[in-house]
Amino acid sequence: MKEISVKNKVKLARIEKGNLTQGELAKSVGVTRQTMSLIEAQKYNPTIKVCLLISKYLERPIDELFWAEE
Amino acid sequence: MKEISVKNKVKLARIEKGNLTQGELAKSVGVTRQTMSLIEAQKYNPTIKVCLLISKYLERPIDELFWAEE
């Protein structure tokens, strides 16, 4: 199996929360699968609302899931 | 997308950080005064990037400044 990037905290938390798929997490959070994909790929600058929803569902603080790019 | 109400303590943290004005904080963070005003008035759903900048400058975690309420 391919290694998961350690930097991708959202993906890690998603996997750790019962091997959720992007689609399952997206549905639970209320965004599209594509949006979740882009957020995990760090190609979006998501809104705090979406971050809060992801944070709550994955039971991880926002500061842990979303960090500043250097 | 599911609705959630977002409360923030940005104004409090701004005052506690040496009585900064909205304009001063906005300039330090790199947004307009109007944007800071709307964020504090909770009339915006800011991006995580702006939240991170505010969080760093005010030296407060995002989870403390922007929190969700059912």
Place this chain on the structure above:
DNA sequence: TTTTATTGTAACATATAAATTACATTTTAC
């Protein structure tokens, strides 16, 4: 009080987050 700094907000323009549809590629199951 009068003056000045600070904040609220409106109208409009621009940039981009997010949705939608669709298809390609990769991963996983069999």
Place this chain on the structure above:
DNA sequence: GTAAAATGTAATTTATATGTTACAATAAAA
């Protein structure tokens, strides 16, 4: 190996975050 599921991504549309300009309303200071 093949088939199905999961993921990546492109093109287009819609919604909205943010900027710009401007002015009104408060707060603070004199």
